[in-house]
Amino acid sequence: MFLSVSIAFVCFASGVLTNSLLTPCKISDLACVEKSIKAAVPKILVGIPELGVESSDPIFIEEIDGNLSIIKYKFFNTTITGFKNCEILNFKLNEDITAIKYDLNCPTLNLIGKYEVSGRLVVLPVEGKGDFQLITGKYSIHVDSELKKVQGSDGKTHLSIKNFKLKSKALSPIKFDFRNLFNGQKDLSDAVHKFAHENWFEVAELVQDPTWNACIKKVTNNVNKYLKSVALEDIVLH
Ligand SMILES: *[C@@H]1O[C@H](CO)[C@@H](O)[C@H](O)[C@H]1NC(C)=O
Numbered sequence: 001m002f003l004s005v006s007i008a009f010v011c012f013a014s015g016v017l018t019n020s021l022l023t024p025c026k027i028s029d030l031a032c033v034e035k036s037i038k039a040a041v042p043k044i045l046v047g048i049p050e051l052g053v054e055s056s057d058p059i060f061i062e063e064i065d066g067n068l069s070i071i072k073y074k075f076f077n078t079t080i081t082g083f084k085n086c087e088i089l090n091f092k093l094n095e096d097i098t099a100i101k102y103d104l105n106c107p108t109l110n111l112i113g114k115y116e117v118s119g120r121l122v123v124l125p126v127e128g129k130g131d132f133q134l135i136t137g138k139y140s141i142h143v144d145s146e147l148k149k150v151q152g153s154d155g156k157t158h159l160s161i162k163n164f165k166l167k168s169k170a171l172s173p174i175k176f177d178f179r180n181l182f183n184g185q186k187d188l189s190d191a192v193h194k195f196a197h198e199n200w201f202e203v204a205e206l207v208q209d210p211t212w213n214a215c216i217k218k219v220t221n222n223v224n225k226y227l228k229s230v231a232l233e234d235i236v237l238h
Pocket residue numbers: 067068069
């Protein structure tokens with residue numbers, strides 16, 4: 001396995017692309033495209049140091065800013081694991097390769113870092129700062145992206161992901177562990193944790209977007225670095 005991946009990179013370097021992570025396909029052959037992308041994505045998410053592609057699992061994010069109307073939170077130095085185990089479902093690529101849509105079906109995502117929070121968690125006031133860990137159950141993240149084609153210095157066409165819109169949904173309970181809420185007042189902290197555990201779906205709907213946007217932004221940057229090494233001419237069959 002490792003050997004074949006290494007050989008693939010040697011082939012990149014020498015300009016022979018038949019062994020790239022993406023199998024050449026006709027765009028109209030959606031089954032081929034889907035299979036090719038599904039096979040390549042986990043390898044891209046692990047990271048490809050030879051191509052400057054950082055790891056997407058774990059992801060490290062210095063600051064996530066959750067500036068929402070009823071609750072403000074920040075996560076610092078957060079490590080997120082689990083994206084490489086997400087399954088890609090309902091994949092759609094349009095024929096002119098300008099848009100792509102899919103669902104990430106993630107068995108569990110784990111976030112660990114430091115937090116600051118102040119505001120209302122749906123109905124309960126909440127504030128504090130300290131260490132946190134979040135362990136989700138199944139999560140569905142629908143990703144809707146526009147693609148753009150750019151001319152590389154090699155004269156070939158490279159794809160890049162221009163933007164993304166997410167629609168996320170927690171599908172099973174989430175474990176919330178926020179240390180030192182209310183400066184360590186246990187009763188108040190227990191009440192917030194109890195509420196969050198009982199109302200995980202509503203709590204997730206309230207707070208999730210800034211966090212998943214920050215994660216998918218990192219993953220997108222990593223995938224775009226990989227795409228710079230792939231010429232569309234070499235992976236699209238006519
Ligand atoms: C947070 O959002 C409000 C508007 O909802 C804005 O006025 C404020 O500047 C934002 N704060 C930061 C730190 O981005």
